[in-house]
Amino acid sequence: MKRVAICAVAQHKIEADIWYKRYQGMLLDILEDLQKQTGFTFDENTGVKNIVSCSDDVFDARTISNNGVADAIGAHYRGEEKIAQEGLNALGYAMAMIRAGYDDLVYVAGHCKESQPESRNMCANLAYDPFYTRCLGLDYLNTAGLQARAYGIKSGITEEQLAKVVVRARQWALRNPYANEQGQLELGDVMYSPMLCDPIRSLHAYPVSDGAVGLLLASEDRAYEFTDRPVWITGFGNCMDSFFLGDRDLVSNHALSKAAQQAYRMAGINNPAADIDLAEVMDCYAYQQPLWLEGLGFCQQGQGGRFIDECGPARYNVNLSGGMLAGRPLMIGGLYGAVEAVLQLKGQAGEHQAADINRAVVQSTTGGAGQFHTVVVLEK
């Protein structure tokens, strides 16, 4: 099969409320940054002819949210298709476009401003069916609360272990100039932060975030026109779990392990813990970091707490960007993770660069309590 490369990435500094710039302006900054890096164009013969965008109608409060950004992502007289789920899926789809033979260059661009709606929980509440679950007030926070409780029972994870996850995220965020929340914390700050959604404390939850990202993908034939250090997408998988929480074992990682299996099979990975040098996981809440790492095969089921005490996240270079816990917008949380992994693989991560990174895995989730998962493997 044809190899597909990520030639270059650009990211907007994540902030809690980018009130002074419309998302069109944010996307334009991203595009200009990428064009400056690579010189790519939208030329009819040699340029990008198809664009994959990522955004959400509910967060933007606009029907057809991609309609508002067509010019800012170069889609005037070009093809454009919107991934209407977490943006990491755009990489899998763009890879298919190139492998199919229709395209040799694809521009992927995503935006999300969580500050725009009155509450992101209100947006997520709309993901629940209008008959049985919406009226219960379910949203992505309180379903995470149920999952956190179930994970606590299964794994025996302690307040201190959860606090370590958050403290570590902030320490790394300090070295990442694009991270949103860089304030430093002590274990006690997290352990005694106000209860947000029992057992999730306010500092266990990712801060409200605005951001935008862009990536230029190319076929192997063309990648070196735009970079001398392409990063290859070697594995992709995603998987849907049941909708009703009662139909699911909330801590079995059913969907995540199936998504990971697909991605690992495609990338030829047999032992993820040994074969992968860096992981970016979408830890919207502190307990999700160890839980998703279990699903990705970095640690035994139910052993996430011990894994944290044994410095597993440090050993496997987990979320050196700060991850979701330092603040990333929901719809493109995983896409930001991919940008970080690409920078690490290219050796361009700056102050938070890790040594000897050859292969990275990026994970993201859409829906309540991880109903849908996406896994991407990237290699140097």
Next chain:
Amino acid sequence: MGKKNRNVAIVGIGQTEYSSHKEYQNQVEMVNEAVRAALADAGMTLDDIDCVIHGNMELFEMIHQPDLWHSLGSGAFGKPQFRITTGGTTGATLVCAADNLVASGMYDVVMAIGMEKLQEGNTTGGITNMADPLWMRHFQTGALTSTTANLMMAEFGEERARRAAMKHRIMIDKNACRNPRAHRRFGLDYDQLEDLMVSSPAIVGDLRLIHMCSQSDGACVIIFASDEKAAKFSKNPPVWIRDHISVHKEEQLSNSFSWEPPETTMHYAARKLFERNGIDNPVEYFDVFEMYDPSSWWGVDWLREFFLLEGDEHIKMVEEGGWDQNGKLPVNPSGGVTATNPIGATAILRPAEAALQIRGDAGPHQLQRPVRHALASGFGGTMWTVLIMLEKDLNWQEVTHSD
């Protein structure tokens, strides 16, 4: 540079009944009805499906990420899934996406689901909400506009333009009346033409109620397979996707109607697609065109764009019955969008109906002629276009996608 990695065929098609009020089923049940119909049509079970693609518009039903809930009936549980949307073009985009995903070699069998339950929302409110909140929303009236009518009347004279739009409308209704699934079937006849030109309620300027597309509930599902898998599941003759193209445009609609109007996306898409496939005379080449015609005015106007016609050639063809079911190039034998319009499903219904015509399985509205080459269009967003070419035989010249 690209040659298509492998060929992709349509092997199964499922539709729900279409109606303005499907109170007897919820969205999940409606999706499930179309999924079961498509699986039965393909002679498959869910185990044969490698990947599901879902599309509709969130703010019509006010469901955020509806694929998550719809997974109860879509068959996506435990499977790879994508949700891809582009407004009105969504359904056609799902076909392009399935073409990409299967051709890529990543998935052998892909099921695409387009759905909308417009009864559960406010359609015109939803469409108006697409306009920029600062610059355009106060001017937008959903998809209801008389601009194209005004331009056509200026170009061809009021009487001729009005008669052409209404004749086209009646022709489309005659087609819809042959399709038992079509939502609106009025039984119009050509002797009503002059009466309807004055009696149908005016919505905006010369856009009358009878010209405008319906608001429907319904779902349409297509199953796609690689050439190898298509041979295995050979219950139906495969219908091949020869090529697809998607063309978008910046959002300022006023720029589309400036002093020197820019090329329409319909014209641009057709020009590019026909050029790279070596089709010099599209009216001769195609045996059927399933068109996303949101209103009779747009329908007539865009025929000129899609077939690269000039002057009043398209109007002449309307007047001579050239687009009729026994005309030179039948347009929308299904009754099209003015009859049936569950928006997220509307644009997938076009290639679905075109494929049924190629298979010879359309039912009472099957064209009485051999159908080998079909064209299907999608319309959405701010005048966006998707075009899909379908073929009965796997015998065309391969295309290099580097133009």
